[in-house]
Amino acid sequence: MTMVVPIGPQHPALKEPEYFRFEVKGEEIVDVDIYFGYAHRGIEETLARRNYKHNIYLSERICGICNICHSTCYCQAVERVAGIEPPERAKYIRSLILELERIHSHMLWLAVAAHEIGFDTLFMLAMRDREHVMDMREIISGGRVHSATNTIGGVRRDVTPEQIPKLMEKLDKLEESVKYYINLFQTDRTIKSRCANVGVLTKEDAIKLCAVGPVARASGVKTDIRVEDPYAAYPNLSFEVITEDDGDVLAKGMVRLREMLESIKMSRQILRELPSGPLRVPVDLKIPPNEAVQRVEAPRGELLYYIRSNGTEMPERVRVRTPTYASAPSLKPMFVGGTVAEIPIVLWSLDVCFACNDRVTLVDAKTGKVSVVTMEELRRWRK
Amino acid sequence: MVKILPKVLANLLRKPFTVKYPYEKVEPADGYRGKPSITKEKCIRCWQCIRACPDRAISVDKETKTPVIWLGRCTFCGECAEACPTKAIVMTKNFEFLDQYEK
Numbered sequence: 001m002t003m004v005v006p007i008g009p010q011h012p013a014l015k016e017p018e019y020f021r022f023e024v025k026g027e028e029i030v031d032v033d034i035y036f037g038y039a040h041r042g043i044e045e046t047l048a049r050r051n052y053k054h055n056i057y058l059s060e061r062i063c064g065i066c067n068i069c070h071s072t073c074y075c076q077a078v079e080r081v082a083g084i085e086p087p088e089r090a091k092y093i094r095s096l097i098l099e100l101e102r103i104h105s106h107m108l109w110l111a112v113a114a115h116e117i118g119f120d121t122l123f124m125l126a127m128r129d130r131e132h133v134m135d136m137r138e139i140i141s142g143g144r145v146h147s148a149t150n151t152i153g154g155v156r157r158d159v160t161p162e163q164i165p166k167l168m169e170k171l172d173k174l175e176e177s178v179k180y181y182i183n184l185f186q187t188d189r190t191i192k193s194r195c196a197n198v199g200v201l202t203k204e205d206a207i208k209l210c211a212v213g214p215v216a217r218a219s220g221v222k223t224d225i226r227v228e229d230p231y232a233a234y235p236n237l238s239f240e241v242i243t244e245d246d247g248d249v250l251a252k253g254m255v256r257l258r259e260m261l262e263s264i265k266m267s268r269q270i271l272r273e274l275p276s277g278p279l280r281v282p283v284d285l286k287i288p289p290n291e292a293v294q295r296v297e298a299p300r301g302e303l304l305y306y307i308r309s310n311g312t313e314m315p316e317r318v319r320v321r322t323p324t325y326a327s328a329p330s331l332k333p334m335f336v337g338g339t340v341a342e343i344p345i346v347l348w349s350l351d352v353c354f355a356c357n358d359r360v361t362l363v364d365a366k367t368g369k370v371s372v373v374t375m376e377e378l379r380r381w382r383k
Numbered sequence: 384m385v386k387i388l389p390k391v392l393a394n395l396l397r398k399p400f401t402v403k404y405p406y407e408k409v410e411p412a413d414g415y416r417g418k419p420s421i422t423k424e425k426c427i428r429c430w431q432c433i434r435a436c437p438d439r440a441i442s443v444d445k446e447t448k449t450p451v452i453w454l455g456r457c458t459f460c461g462e463c464a465e466a467c468p469t470k471a472i473v474m475t476k477n478f479e480f481l482d483q484y485e486k
């Protein structure tokens with residue numbers, strides 16, 4: 001005899017609405033259904049009704065946490081459609097803010113993960129250290145969250161030589177604290193007992209279900225868009241693609257923590273080797289009919305933009321595929337076989353971002369009915 | 384037990400990381416994008432700012448015939464300040480305001 005436990009749309013682990021339906025046998029989860037679509041905002045259609053330049057700021061607002069990835073990907077896609085190449089210095093600055101964003105996103109992940117396993121001291125510490133990277137973003141882009149730095153054909157703001165020592169100092173502080181967290185993850189008993197062998201995603205499942213980003217890398221799949229489809233200044237930067245073999249929550253955490261160290265290393269390299277030159281090239285926004293696809297490695301994985309132009313100042317179609325959407329199917333093998341108490345941390349181990357996700361998900365009449373179905377109906381559906 | 388004592392003492396004597404905000408201010412970094420401010424005298428009525436604003440937050444004041452920014456819509460991107468040829472619009476460091484409009 002199984003029982004259905006609905007979780008959401010007001011979710012206990014997340015601040016965003018999403019609906020999960022768990023089928024449980026006692027404590028054990030036997031099956032899970034995920035329903036997306038509660039945060040649909042119609043952004044893709046809106047993107048097709050505004051001009052290229054105004055769209056930068058809308059694309060930034062698809063997701064607050066990875067806003068720079070969205071605007072970089074959008075701007076690079078438009079640059080590709082228009083056939084222009086941003087200057088070298090702009091590419092380096094883009095990479096710098098992208099790496100800072102990765103650090104801040106992973107720090108936030110760490111903080112919330114600690115909160116989910118009831119380790120609130122670590123939550124406080126991670127939030128405190130995240131402040132360093134927020135300050136760096138404020139120095140570089142003038143805003144703590146939304147950078148507004150990217151523009152079509154380059155970047156709008158420069159990194160001045162006076163800022164560099166300040167940034168380096170903050171990077172040192174960050175490195176120290178990240179090293180402390182890595183040590184903590186390797187030795188702490190509380191973290192181990194809550195995260196080890198929980199929510200395991202095997203390598204086969206990760207490949208079969210097309211997992212992306214840290215989720216795939218934690219299962220031993222070596223995939224990183226920064227290496228596979230280099231963009232911005234990444235071809236000139238030296239870094240390592242971090243992988244772990246276990247595929248459990250602990251491995252996902254370790255991948256993110258070690259990635260932060262790589263990001264810090266990369267940021268230092270960028271600040272040292274920043275080439276001189278102009279920041280942006282002029283663009284004619286009347287872009288002739290063309291189409292392009294651009295991929296960027298967001299903190300959560302592969303982010304994809306497709307843009308089709310039609311000779312006017314507005315794009316004809318913009319399609320966005322966000323990393324959470326690609327990784328969502330791998331939630332099923334991670335949940336099934338686990339216990340109810342593991343739900344929040346396993347879900348968060350994916351670093352889900354539903355604001356990203358729900359731009360295009362179709363909400364049909366069926367989904368509306370889901371909330372009232374009985375167990376019999378549910379079983380019938382599954383066939 | 385004995386091992387944690389030095390840690391406890393260090394933590395007791397440590398200064399808090401947070402500040403008592405309304406009494407103690409934290410100055411934003413240079414180049415912070417706070418509330419945009421308009422200097423009416425400098426405006427030459429070229430309406431570049433209206434074209435540049437991604438959120439259509441800027442309109443024309445009926446009486447003075449100068450731009451007015453609806454701050455409820457403004458996202459503090461700084462495009463208007465960049466577009467303005469006479470620097471009539473600049474981004475200030477002010478982030479504590481309750482005004483609805485900047486005239």
Ligand code: SF4
Binds near residue numbers: 460
């Ligand atoms: S700062 Fe940006 S959103 Fe605000 S009025 Fe200026 S252009 Fe518009």
Ligand code: SF4
Binds near residue numbers: 425428430433450469
């Ligand atoms: S761009 Fe500057 S000068 Fe032109 S209308 Fe706007 S505020 Fe006035």
